Amino acid sequence: MQNPTPEMHDGAVSEELLLRWEARGLERRTFLKFCSAITATLALPMTMMGRIAEAIEGDQRPPVIWVEFQGCTGDSEAFLRANQPTAAEIILDYLSIDYHETIMAAAGHQAEAAKHHTLSQYQGQYIAVVEGSIPTAADGAYCTIAGRSAVDIAREVCGQAAATIAVGSCSSYGGIPAAAPNPTGAASVAEVVPGATVINLPGCPLNADNLTATIVHYLTFNRLPATDAFGRPKFAYGKRIHDNCERRSHFDAGQYAEGFGDPGHRQGWCLYKLGCKGPETFHNCPTVRYNEGSSWPIQAGHGCIGCSQPFFWDTMTPFYGRLPTVPGFGVESTADKIGLGLTAATGVAFAAHAVASSFRKGDKLEADQVVKED
Amino acid sequence: MSRKIAVDPVTRIEGHLRIEAQVENGRIVNAWSSSTAFRGIETILKGRDPRDAHHFTQRFCGVCTTVHSMASIRAVEDALGIQVPDNARLIRNLIMAIQNVQDHVIHFYHLHALDWVDITSALRADPQKTAQLAQSVSNWPLSSAPYFKGIQERVGAFVGTGRLGPFANAYWGHSAYRLPPEANLMAVAHYLEALEWQKDVIKIHAILGSKNPHPQTFLVGGMSIPVDPDSQNALNADKLALIGSLLKKARLFVEQVYIPDLLAIASFYKDWAGIGGGVGNFLSYGDFPMRSGSRSDDLYFPRGRIEGNDLSRVLPVDESEITEEVTNSWYRYSDGGNQGKHPYQGETEPFYTGPKPPYDFLETEQKYSWVKSPRYQNQPMEVGPLARVLVAYASGHKDATAIVNHVLKTLGVGPEALFSTLGRTAARGVDCLMLAQKAEFWLQELTDNMGRGVLEVHNRERWDPSSWPREARGFGYHEAPRGALGHWIRIEDGAIANYQAVVPSTWNAGPRDARGQMGPYEAALIGTPVADEEQPLEILRTIHSFDPCLACAVHVLDGRGHEIIKVRAL
Numbered sequence: 030m031q032n033p034t035p036e037m038h039d040g041a042v043s044e045e046l047l048l049r050w051e052a053r054g055l056e057r058r059t060f061l062k063f064c065s066a067i068t069a070t071l072a073l074p075m076t077m078m079g080r081i082a083e084a085i086e087g088d089q090r091p092p093v094i095w096v097e098f099q100g101c102t103g104d105s106e107a108f109l110r111a112n113q114p115t116a117a118e119i120i121l122d123y124l125s126i127d128y129h130e131t132i133m134a135a136a137g138h139q140a141e142a143a144k145h146h147t148l149s150q151y152q153g154q155y156i157a158v159v160e161g162s163i164p165t166a167a168d169g170a171y172c173t174i175a176g177r178s179a180v181d182i183a184r185e186v187c188g189q190a191a192a193t194i195a196v197g198s199c200s201s202y203g204g205i206p207a208a209a210p211n212p213t214g215a216a217s218v219a220e221v222v223p224g225a226t227v228i229n230l231p232g233c234p235l236n237a238d239n240l241t242a243t244i245v246h247y248l249t250f251n252r253l254p255a256t257d258a259f260g261r262p263k264f265a266y267g268k269r270i271h272d273n274c275e276r277r278s279h280f281d282a283g284q285y286a287e288g289f290g291d292p293g294h295r296q297g298w299c300l301y302k303l304g305c306k307g308p309e310t311f312h313n314c315p316t317v318r319y320n321e322g323s324s325w326p327i328q329a330g331h332g333c334i335g336c337s338q339p340f341f342w343d344t345m346t347p348f349y350g351r352l353p354t355v356p357g358f359g360v361e362s363t364a365d366k367i368g369l370g371l372t373a374a375t376g377v378a379f380a381a382h383a384v385a386s387s388f389r390k391g392d393k394l395e396a397d398q399v400v401k402e403d
Numbered sequence: 404m405s406r407k408i409a410v411d412p413v414t415r416i417e418g419h420l421r422i423e424a425q426v427e428n429g430r431i432v433n434a435w436s437s438s439t440a441f442r443g444i445e446t447i448l449k450g451r452d453p454r455d456a457h458h459f460t461q462r463f464c465g466v467c468t469t470v471h472s473m474a475s476i477r478a479v480e481d482a483l484g485i486q487v488p489d490n491a492r493l494i495r496n497l498i499m500a501i502q503n504v505q506d507h508v509i510h511f512y513h514l515h516a517l518d519w520v521d522i523t524s525a526l527r528a529d530p531q532k533t534a535q536l537a538q539s540v541s542n543w544p545l546s547s548a549p550y551f552k553g554i555q556e557r558v559g560a561f562v563g564t565g566r567l568g569p570f571a572n573a574y575w576g577h578s579a580y581r582l583p584p585e586a587n588l589m590a591v592a593h594y595l596e597a598l599e600w601q602k603d604v605i606k607i608h609a610i611l612g613s614k615n616p617h618p619q620t621f622l623v624g625g626m627s628i629p630v631d632p633d634s635q636n637a638l639n640a641d642k643l644a645l646i647g648s649l650l651k652k653a654r655l656f657v658e659q660v661y662i663p664d665l666l667a668i669a670s671f672y673k674d675w676a677g678i679g680g681g682v683g684n685f686l687s688y689g690d691f692p693m694r695s696g697s698r699s700d701d702l703y704f705p706r707g708r709i710e711g712n713d714l715s716r717v718l719p720v721d722e723s724e725i726t727e728e729v730t731n732s733w734y735r736y737s738d739g740g741n742q743g744k745h746p747y748q749g750e751t752e753p754f755y756t757g758p759k760p761p762y763d764f765l766e767t768e769q770k771y772s773w774v775k776s777p778r779y780q781n782q783p784m785e786v787g788p789l790a791r792v793l794v795a796y797a798s799g800h801k802d803a804t805a806i807v808n809h810v811l812k813t814l815g816v817g818p819e820a821l822f823s824t825l826g827r828t829a830a831r832g833v834d835c836l837m838l839a840q841k842a843e844f845w846l847q848e849l850t851d852n853m854g855r856g857v858l859e860v861h862n863r864e865r866w867d868p869s870s871w872p873r874e875a876r877g878f879g880y881h882e883a884p885r886g887a888l889g890h891w892i893r894i895e896d897g898a899i900a901n902y903q904a905v906v907p908s909t910w911n912a913g914p915r916d917a918r919g920q921m922g923p924y925e926a927a928l929i930g931t932p933v934a935d936e937e938q939p940l941e942i943l944r945t946i947h948s949f950d951p952c953l954a955c956a957v958h959v960l961d962g963r964g965h966e967i968i969k970v971r972a973l
Contacts, residue, residue, distance in 0.1 A: 090566065092566075099442050100465070100954065101417075101462050101463060101466075102464070102466045102954065104465070105465070106465050109509075109601065110605065110616075111602075112602065115598065117595050117598045117599065120568060120569060121561050124568070125566045125568045126569050127566075127568055127569075127571060128569075130412050130414045130415075131414070133414050133415070133570075134415070134517045134522075134570050134573035135414065136410055136412065136414040136573075136943055137410040137939070139574070140414050164442075168759055170757065170759070171440065171442075171755075172419065172441070173439040175412060176760055176762040177761045178760040204462075205442070205444060206442040209447065210446065212443030212446045212447070213441060213442060213443050215442070233617060234465060234617060289622060289863070290625070290629055290630075294629050295629040295631040295636065295637045295858065296631075296636055318614075319609055320602070320606050320608070320609035320614060321602075321606070323606045323614075325614060326613040326614065326619040326620075327613075328613065329610075329613030330637075331620050331622075342447070342459070346452065347452040348452075348455045348458055349454055349455070
């Protein structure tokens with residue numbers, strides 16, 4: 030990692046660095062725009078911009094191994110929608126994506142050889158990205174790549190990585206395959222590779238802006254960003270959707286959409302009665318939004334389904350059911366209590382899942398494979 | 404000289420696919436298609452609220468996102484007898500159309516092109532000649548010599564780092580690559596342009612659906628995106644205009660970049676019009692309803708079936724003729740038999756009998772895949788853009804006929820060329836162009852509705868489960884980018900009793916059935932030449948021509964919630 034020089038703390042990006050980027054075909058304006066967007070997403074002061082620019086300087090493109098297990102490729106697709114920088118810029122300029130089955134040209138044993146080259150050449154230095162949950166049942170037969178089980182591959186790839194980024198709710202918490210009754214023993218990266226340094230970027234799919242921001246944070250400070258109890262970076266998951274919601278004033282005023290397409294719904298009133306889970310969900314959707322800030326579910330008239338929360342497929346369903354009704358609903362302080370109460374409930378569910386998955390894996394795997402941080 | 408080879412992972416697809424093939428004297432004489440992952444999502448659906456199902460099923464796949472939401476809400480609407488408002492029909496048509504258009508372009512440039520385009524050769528191209536080539540096939544403005552020189556320098560600098568990232572260790576320089584350097588450079592430039600384009604045009608999903616992937620405005624009975632010209636919180640004139648400009652951007656790229664590239668590249672590979680034919684049977688459910696409440700006889704893409712490569716007859720489609728077999732799939736039926744089951748009676752009890760990982764080869768003389776074998780009247784069927792276009796063409800569809808004839812004439816080939824690897828890839832372009840040109844019509848219809856004060860987006864009559872019958876069942880169809888998609892749901896006491904999806908890549912990727920009939924991937928590989936067994940580029944060409952999507956294909960459901968039983972240890 031490049032150590033920042035003291036004179037760069039004023040936020041300026043050095044001329045020398047800009048010239049180097051220009052020589053590689055990237056306009057300085059584009060580069061500066063990217064640095065400033067990343068700095069903002071990370072909720073850092075603009076005085077940090079120079080340090081960030083230095084960290085993503087090109088010749089040090091970190092190698093990345095992106096593996097997918099029980100996923101739907103939705104997180105990869107989200108990555109392809111990235112704008113600051115774009116996927117093309119990331120692929121050519123910022124990272125060296127040495128393995129990613131959906132986009133890589135090589136196939137079969139030549140693809141595997143590319144992965145092993147990075148594993149040995151950059152041991153302990155590459156970034157692992159994991160998409161999809163990992164099935165632990167059936168001796169690993171529920172997901173194999175090149176004849177090897179997902180469990181084996183995850184241990185090999187994440188176990189030797191400098192850091193592992195779990196993209197999406199499946200690799201973060203098991204996601205939809207782990208929804209009851211979890212037919213395949215689907216587990217998260219942190220469960221399967223307990224020794225790995227993992228940061229979770231849940232969401233279904235994750236927001237690409239949070240992925241680029243996490244990578245840059247890592248390159249800038251040489252450590253992963255601070256996380257909450259669920260292993261999520263606070264810069265992206267530190268605030269409740271309900272607290273930043275553009276419809277919050279309607280909630281406070283007691284103005285609710287009663288049906289999809291009714292006058293209140295058309296005027297952007299609160300979606301609480303239509304099942305919105307914003308009061309119990311922590312994510313930066315209201316501020317970052319999706320597809321270059323185009324929209325997000327509540328803006329488009331559909332309630333939040335809580336997709337960044339652990340086990341939301343079980344704890345947030347039925348999706349069109351209203352949050353537990355509490356006396357005096359409609360008063361702001363009550364909504365805060367709902368959020369607090371449900372956060373605690375999710376915490377309990379998280380702990381319970383950890384216990385359950387220990388049992389589950391104890392049934393299926395060797396004892397040394399079932400260590401679970403408690 | 405006979406040798407068995409395995410390609411695993413098959414990359415540049417969605418999901419986990421493994422191909423094993425027997426190669427004899429430079430040609431494939433036998434092939435096995437295997438999906439190597441299973442998630443069990445239908446099992447997870449059992450007992451849940453049918454109105455929630457589309458959120459779950461949408462996660463079958465994040466590449467062809469939206470498609471399993473569409474099929475799911477249609478299945479529930481069919482079960483409960485719900486008609487959706489006209490605005491919902493049009494918003495759905497727009498979402499489906501741009502999904503197909505964007506997905507096809509991504510497939511062509513980012514998943515398929517590198518089977519035909521050698522990036523390293525592009526570094527030897529003459530930018531001046533590349534500009535001449537580009538200008539001779541299209542009016543696309545980004546076609547100057549300095550532009551191509553800039554692309555070449557950018558790629559050259561990247562290659563110069565010695566770290567090729569996703570382009571490392573591929574089959575560059577393979578003898579089967581045949582494009583001149585200038586055509587390669589043109590294609591590389593458009594690879595990069597398409598990466599930018601796809602993230603822009605799909606903002607239509609964000610406007611109408613909140614985000615992409617996995618839009619979140621689908622509803623049983625309609626859509627949740629409000630329309631109101633007099634609100635800043637609904638679809639209004641401003642947003643309609645933005646959608647209009649994005650649709651135009653989508654159409655221009657398809658007309659001026661994708662189609663000309665497709666024809667230019669195809670002209671160098673015309674021998675592939677005689678390779679990769681497959682099973683010769685094609686199925687399309689048809690899609691894009693043209694009127695509110697319209698039935699299967701009023702769809703922009705017609706419903707129909709073609710058998711034995713015979714374009715003189717379009718046969719009817721009856722979903723009750725569909726069955727799924729598990730003879731060679733890692734499941735077993737409760738009756739222990741190999742008889743196919745209709746999806747309403749579908750079962751999915753995992754029964755893994757394959758080798759314990761790690762393994763070198765599957766045991767292909769027995770069960771060898773997580774994909775089932777769907778059959779129509781016991782026949783394997785190919786689905787996808789080729790099936791859709793063939794059914795439309797054979798039905799005398801005006802738009803399809805005009806575009807297909809233009810493609811055939813430009814390439815100097817007859818309709819028989821469509822039954823091939825090249826035909827499959829060309830048909831995807833035809834499909835894409837038809838929808839890119841039709842979508843603006845649906846936007847105009849939506850605009851007209853709003854202008855007349857028609858603002859309804861959701862039919863609430865059967866929203867409340869208390870209004871439902873105790874038992875109901877329904878079929879939801881959709882023509883997804885990869886082809887005919889069906890969802891079957893049984894509802895009991897307001898909850899899902901059984902859910903089954905038979906998806907495009909199940910039709911195409913499925914293994915042999917009890918009669919030994921190969922699935923379309925397998926049949927298409929027979930006879931494919933393989934110049935170098937260590938670098939089976941030709942296998943990728945034919946398999947990618949189907950645009951595999953394996954996460955979709957594997958998921959099937961046990962309606963009775965059987966415990967997942969012990970997997971046989973080997």
